[in-house]
Amino acid sequence: MRLPSWISQHLAALRALLVFTVLLGLAYPLLLVAAGRLPGLSGRADGSLLHVNGTVVGSRLIGQSFTDADGNPDPRYFQSRPSAAGDGYDPTATSASNxxxxxxxxxxxxxxxxxxxxxxxxxxxxxxxxxxxxxxxxxxxxxxxxxxxxxxxxxxxxxxxxxxxxxxxxxxxxxxxxxxxxxxxxxxxxxxxxxxxxxxxxxxxxxxxxxxxxxxxxxxTAGASGLDPHISPQYAALQIPRIARERALTEDRVRTLIKQHTDDRALGLLGEPAVNTLELNLALDRT
Structure with missing residues (x-):
């Protein structure tokens, strides 16, 4: 017995829905999760989190402020660029000033x-x-x-x-x-x-x-996302005398730390070199 055409069309649509649900709703997400567990990718998939003594202190992908209890710049740390995200570096309010x-x-x-x-x-x-x-x-x-x-x-x-x-x-x-x-x-x-x-x-x-x-x-100037984790090498260099004075380090030592935490251009030609502020400040604390 041949089914009416409208029933056949609905059955075909139902089959397509089931197939794409399995492929795109289950198989594809599971494939991405599995790829994120591969060696070398798992840390990035988890948010590139940075730990100190087992405690998460931030992510190398999200900037943060380095201020004292009164909200003023802490002179012992390199300062990030300004942020227009909420009250500053708020991941729930990422935005620019427009x-x-x-x-x-x-x-x-x-x-x-x-x-x-x-x-x-x-x-x-x-x-x-x-x-x-x-x-x-x-x-x-x-x-x-x-x-x-x-x-x-x-x-x-x-x-x-x-x-x-x-x-x-x-x-x-x-x-x-x-x-x-x-x-x-x-x-x-x-x-x-x-x-x-x-x-x-x-x-x-x-x-x-x-x-x-x-x-x-x-x-x-604030970054477009308000969460920029980097500063320019020029801004980092401007802060060297203060950091060296506050940390009782030589300026050459601070300059070496900046170089060690400077990311080169992507693929060697895209963008500009940039310094990861959180990683640099953590290196200062270890020093």
Missing amino acids: LGPESVVDTLSGNPGDASPSLLTQVCARSLAVGRLEGVDGSRPYCTADGVGAVLAVFHRDGFAGPVTRVVSVNQTSTPFLAGYAGVTVEPAKIGEDYQALGGVITPIRGTAPAHPAVPADAV
């Missing part, structure tokens, strides 16, 4: 919870903080001396042209970083004012900072 190079104007508010610094101001503040920690010049182009974006809203008589009639330092509500611009006194910003909407031309001011800042870029 701010780009045009983010130069802060959102000002009398309530700190409602204020929002631009990417430029974040970079400026971080650079000053790293400079103080490492004892170097933390100044950067387009940053004020107090660590905010050096940005003006310039008003012209004819819109975008003509004589300057008004100038506002959009990221400062107190004394502006410039007294005057184009012969016009610079005003501090007022909370709640959108000077660009009012016709001001947003104008970053480069200032006198060196073209190549002492603080490298990865020390002041």
Whole structure:
């Protein structure tokens, strides 16, 4: 007896469902688990965890902060790059700031919870903080001396042209970083004012900072995932004098440890060399 076509179609679909469930829902996952148990791969499959005296202290794939009880950078350890994941290196909140190079104007508010610094101001503040920690010049182009974006809203008589009639330092509500611009006194910003909407031309001011800042870029910018476990060799080198002083080591010894924990370019040509911060700090503790 021949079954109706609609029943035959449903039976064929059921058979396909069962076959693919076995193949993709059972066989394929079990194959991957078995591959992860192979020698040389099992550690990576388990998360590349690092242990000290039998206790898990982190993963070589996920960055972490090295701070004291008050949340300040611990001077005995190499510092990681900034993180935008939660309160910093939170694996449950991995994310980036989603701010780009045009983010130069802060959102000002009398309530700190409602204020929002631009990417430029974040970079400026971080650079000053790293400079103080490492004892170097933390100044950067387009940053004020107090660590905010050096940005003006310039008003012209004819819109975008003509004589300057008004100038506002959009990221400062107190004394502006410039007294005057184009012969016009610079005003501090007022909370709640959108000077660009009012016709001001947003104008970053480069200032006198060196073209190549002492603080490298990865020390002041967060990674896309917020969990980057590496820093650049340049940022690691900047921290050598502090680490050597705090650990009573020679700078050459610290430099050797950095070299031992620097990962080369992938396949010898992709990316840049990078230093695994957690592994380096664990090596310091062993030293």
